[in-house]
């Protein structure tokens with residue numbers, strides 16, 4: 317690694333380089349060549365449901381409202397592309413990035429639950445999520461003034477500037493802080509002569525790279541608005557210094573600042589309106605699923621914990637593409653599966669969580685997470701081999717709390733301890749959590765049993781035997797409205813004993829229709 321003389325001095329005196337840190341926290345990342353974007357069009361995948369017969373209307377049915385094409389597209393695609401592309405973080409080409417992690421050693425801003433090394437490791441994994449973005453080196457540098465314009469004290473900042481300038485090929489610096497003010501960003505870029513990222517703009521770049529659907533693109537466009545607003549503030553301040561920012565534009569009755577603010581407001585309204593339309597559509601899809609009474613199981617957890625891999629193992633859906641990459645899944649997709657009792661269920665794959673994500677970034681994606689709130693069961697997937705597993709759990713639970721998930725749903729949540737194949741000793745979870753390896757298929761039977769019993773309880777379903785008259789439409793009605801498990805024909809009596817999984821409401825309807 318190319319270390320300038322200044323950097324070596326700096327590393328010796330003021331900071332620790334973590335160049336030896338294992339990639340992606342101990343697990344080798346996939347070669348970059350394998351990290352290509354793959355369009356995930358898997359909602360209601362056409363993969364057979366573990367060899368079972370699809371229930372009527374499973375793949376579209378009479379209402380035809382079951383595929384992600386429905387969420388995907390209408391006449392105003394051009395508008396969305398316009399909103400998405402008119403402000404782009406620099407994605408093209410190769411980026412060679414120096415990661416700088418400001419470490420606060422004392423006071424209220426000190427992070428107690430984690431270490432600087434682990435935070436740097438996550439920053440490395442973030443950068444490496446985008447193909448052709450590489451980490452040139454990473455530094456941990458202490459600061460007593462993390463909120464100041466230059467983040468570091470004068471001496472450290474000077475040394476850091478020399479270091480940055482010592483890297484001939486460097487294209488960007490990633491300062492591992494939640495959010496830089498646009499003034500700081502501008503001044504740091506001026507001092508270092510390269511692009512400067514904070515966590516907000518880094519995560520947005522990854523989102524941009526992975527966004528495929530209209531909804532994801534609009535959410536990103538919304539999340540970029542605060543950046544545009546603070547940039548505008550800076551530009552106007554700069555123009556004001558030259559006496560231009562608050563001058564009226566001829567004939568318009570508005571100043572430059574006012575025109576720009578108005579355009580941003582219009583943009584925001586347009587994005588929100590388009591998102592609202594999609595939200596209504598999502599609601600409609602949910603209602604349709606409900607009408608068919610398939611239980612919905614949302615699989616959520618920290619990014620890269622193995623959510624997509626787990627759903628792939630549970631459903632056999634070959635179209636799912638798990639990747640060793642942060643935020644590989646940006647769009648909520650649904651996948652049909654069968655429980656051991658052969659009841660069809662829907663597994664919903666969700667966007668991963670990340671600690672220290674600015675609130676408005678989460679807010680922009682909250683519509684996507686609404687499906688979580690409306691599920692019948694939550695599965696929390698944790699990468700138990702990860703050194704930050706406990707902190708990750710805390711972050712996930714904090715976000716769930718903010719989403720106003722009903723307490724009953726939270727209490728019945730199943731915790732899955734994934735990646736046990738990476739834990740060197742025999743793994744036994746210390747509580748009710750279920751240890752699995754989604755990749756190798758360990759522990760899945762126990763998980764399915766637990767999912768089945770919790771889904772039954774949460775949705776008020778029961779297994780019962782109903783005697784039906786074979787001359788009446790009772791049996792075909794049950795096939796349509798409930799989940800028929802077994803039919804034992806009694807030829808002499810012209811009837812059959814039918815084992816069904818049925819909700820109380822549907823059983824009530826059955827009795828009303830067929831009891832004499």
Ligand SMILES: Nc1nc2c(ncn2[C@@H]2O[C@H](COP(=O)(O)OP(=O)(O)OP(=O)(O)O)[C@@H](O)[C@H]2O)c(=O)[nH]1
Nearest residue numbers: 620621622623624625639640643644645668754755
């Ligand atoms: N060794 C091992 N690797 C696993 C296991 N489960 C998932 N992985 C790997 O972990 C990486 C991330 O898996 P994903 O399923 O994409 O994780 P995710 O939670 O969906 O990630 P995001 O969509 O980015 O939030 C992939 O490289 C998987 O192969 C497991 O049980 N054992």
Ligand SMILES: [Mg+2]
Nearest residue numbers: 623624644645
């Ligand atoms: Mg995923």
